[in-house]
Amino acid sequence: MTGWLAAALAVLLLGALAAAQRRRLRELEARLEGNAVELQRLQDSCARFAPLRVVDKLVSEGAEVVPERKVVTALFADLVGYTALSERLEPPVLARVLNGYFECVSDAIAEHHGYVSTFLGDGILAYFGALEPNPWQCNDAARAALAMREALRAYNGRLAAEGLPKLAIGVGLHRGPGLAGMIGSRERREFAFVGRTVNLAARVQSLTREHGVDILLTEDVRAQLEPRFALREMPPAEVKGFKDKVRTFALTGFSG
Amino acid sequence: MPSPLLSVPWEECLLPPRRDAALESFVKREMGVDSPATPYLAACPWLVRAMVRLSYDRGLLIRLERELADLIALVVSQEHSCRFCYAVSRAMLRIQGMSEARVEELEGRLARSELTARQNAALVFARRMSRSAPPVGAADRARLAEAGFGAEEIREIAYVVSFVAFANRVATIPAIPPQGLEKMPDRWLTRLLRPLIAKTIAAHTGPGTPVALSAAPQGPHARVIGAFDGSPIAPALSRVLDEAWTSPILTRRCKALLFAVVAQALDCRMAASAIAPLLAAEGLAQGELEKVLSHLDAPLLTPTERALLGFARETVWYQPASIQRRARALRDRISDEELTEAVGVLSLANALCRLAAAVVEEP
Numbered sequence: 001m002t003g004w005l006a007a008a009l010a011v012l013l014l015g016a017l018a019a020a021q022r023r024r025l026r027e028l029e030a031r032l033e034g035n036a037v038e039l040q041r042l043q044d045s046c047a048r049f050a051p052l053r054v055v056d057k058l059v060s061e062g063a064e065v066v067p068e069r070k071v072v073t074a075l076f077a078d079l080v081g082y083t084a085l086s087e088r089l090e091p092p093v094l095a096r097v098l099n100g101y102f103e104c105v106s107d108a109i110a111e112h113h114g115y116v117s118t119f120l121g122d123g124i125l126a127y128f129g130a131l132e133p134n135p136w137q138c139n140d141a142a143r144a145a146l147a148m149r150e151a152l153r154a155y156n157g158r159l160a161a162e163g164l165p166k167l168a169i170g171v172g173l174h175r176g177p178g179l180a181g182m183i184g185s186r187e188r189r190e191f192a193f194v195g196r197t198v199n200l201a202a203r204v205q206s207l208t209r210e211h212g213v214d215i216l217l218t219e220d221v222r223a224q225l226e227p228r229f230a231l232r233e234m235p236p237a238e239v240k241g242f243k244d245k246v247r248t249f250a251l252t253g254f255s256g
Numbered sequence: 257m258p259s260p261l262l263s264v265p266w267e268e269c270l271l272p273p274r275r276d277a278a279l280e281s282f283v284k285r286e287m288g289v290d291s292p293a294t295p296y297l298a299a300c301p302w303l304v305r306a307m308v309r310l311s312y313d314r315g316l317l318i319r320l321e322r323e324l325a326d327l328i329a330l331v332v333s334q335e336h337s338c339r340f341c342y343a344v345s346r347a348m349l350r351i352q353g354m355s356e357a358r359v360e361e362l363e364g365r366l367a368r369s370e371l372t373a374r375q376n377a378a379l380v381f382a383r384r385m386s387r388s389a390p391p392v393g394a395a396d397r398a399r400l401a402e403a404g405f406g407a408e409e410i411r412e413i414a415y416v417v418s419f420v421a422f423a424n425r426v427a428t429i430p431a432i433p434p435q436g437l438e439k440m441p442d443r444w445l446t447r448l449l450r451p452l453i454a455k456t457i458a459a460h461t462g463p464g465t466p467v468a469l470s471a472a473p474q475g476p477h478a479r480v481i482g483a484f485d486g487s488p489i490a491p492a493l494s495r496v497l498d499e500a501w502t503s504p505i506l507t508r509r510c511k512a513l514l515f516a517v518v519a520q521a522l523d524c525r526m527a528a529s530a531i532a533p534l535l536a537a538e539g540l541a542q543g544e545l546e547k548v549l550s551h552l553d554a555p556l557l558t559p560t561e562r563a564l565l566g567f568a569r570e571t572v573w574y575q576p577a578s579i580q581r582r583a584r585a586l587r588d589r590i591s592d593e594e595l596t597e598a599v600g601v602l603s604l605a606n607a608l609c610r611l612a613a614a615v616v617e618e619p
Contacts, residue, residue, distance in 0.1 A: 132389045133523045134521075135521070136551070139551060224550075226550070
């Protein structure tokens with residue numbers, strides 16, 4: 001009798017242990033699922049702050065994203081007359097106008113294999129050929145600049161319909177070497193491209209005001225472009241930080 | 257937790273399905289079961305046959321264990337976000353007798369990297385090779401050797417990656433519908449017939465045996481095929497490539513140009529130099545070829561070539577939604593047959609360029 005009782009108790013104990021184990025397993029699964037959802041949410045929100053393709057590259061390559069020397073085409077765009085615009089519009093309206101602008105030009109850049117690295121105030125810095133090898137990076141950057149012009153034209157139509165002022169941009173393109181990879185401090189690192197190429201693209205963008213055009217590119221870009229891009233040579237100009245005068249070309253269109 | 261791949265945005269299929277009794281019976285005879293992709297690819301018969309003949313599980317692997325090959329296939333399909341191939345991999349595991357919970361556990365192990373050092377080394381190689389930015393090379397092969405893989409196993413790992421890279425593109429670019437496959441394992445009829453289906457599939461799959469090439473390989477892919485001499489992979493590749501090059505839908509020049517663009521995008525000089533003589537034989541001198549490849553356009557190109565060359569580069573790195581959108585834009589410019597064959601050629605080009613970098617020693 002005592003033996004039966006002991007056996008029954010053992011069965012009950014084992015059952016209780018098994019039930020506890022199952023409960024623990026379910027809890028672990030729930031926590032794991034919660035973590036996975038959290039990870040996905042984190043990745044989604046990351047995508048809003050870093051270019052999606054950079055997030056993909058980081059997730060897939062992890063620590064392997066080491067800086068490397070590359071030849072990249074940099075595109076620098078800036079809004080013309082932003083200061084006056086910012087004084088005229090209420091902050092919420094200004095923010096809405098700017099967000100709409102950034103969205104339409106970013107789409108134009110992404111469509112042509114570029115990625116937006118940084119929004120600098122009202123400016124945009126984008127690269128072609130920094131993430132993956134791209135032998136057609138100059139053509140892509142020039143097409144992206146033309147697409148930005150078109151996108152802004154359409155956006156201006158929408159702004160005008162709301163009685164808001166039109167926007168105008170200046171775009172500078174330059175191709176050259178630099179260092180691409182995860183760069184920054186321990187607290188804050190980002191995928192970046194570092195070198196004089198970026199500085200010159202920014203300076204060329206500033207020259208658009210001087211020459212009265214909206215898209216300017218350097219000789220290094222022109223040399224790689226297909227012949228159907230319509231270009232107009234500008235007088236060589238001095239730019240800050242560069243010893244020699246810089247030859248630039250206004251991009252007027254594409255005959256395709 | 258369901259895989260995020262099951263919710264990857266997927267367009268309507270770009271290719272209209274068509275019945276081809278001869279092709280359907282070929283697939284059933286060779287694989288034991290129908291393939292849901294057959295009707296969508298039937299406009300280009302060699303492509304349907306290639307999907308069957310190049311399948312690594314049909315007697316093409318001699319050294320590599322099947323479980324590792326399946327893991328590689330799953331990982332490469334994840335890399336490419338290929339919902340269709342992912343659904344195929346999952347359906348095969350379910351048909352082999354794994355429960356949904358077991359499949360999810362396996363996916364969890366993959367996600368949490370709960371794998372052996374050997375498995376990990378193979379999967380790291382597979383990811384690097386499928387991304388190919390930059391292409392894998394001697395250092396990657398050396399890491400596999402350190403993990404205990406022999407030379408033949410390394411070549412077979414590379415082959416599995418390249419086959420899945422091929423199949424992923426064939427399924428993703430025209431958006432072959434994955435929904436039927438995703439639901440298939442849970443259908444009552446599948447559940448009822450599962451042991452029979454598993455037995456039929458098992459009868460058509462298994463390890464291969466050594467096969468010598470009947471003649472020295474020729475043509476632009478001779479070095480890749482030659483690297484597999486003694487393996488059943490070599491005659492399978494050779495036969496598929498012969499059919500692809502002789503198919504009359506797109507011209508040889510157009511197909512060679514598509515290969516050249518993919519080689520250029522991947523910076524695969526070996527593949528680029530191998531294809532140049534073929535283009536020269538088609539009347540395209542080196543200078544003209546350089547002009548075409550510099551801008552992916554030139555006055556000497558036909559309208560079909562012009563439409564396809566710009567698209568070719570998009571197939572190297574892509575997101576499913578964007579490549580499917582770009583492929584849809586081609587439909588007004590070329591026929592369904594041309595689009596289907598272009599998908600096949602570009603998928604082969606992507607697979608072979610990656611494979612060449614992985615298995616052919618640079619001189």
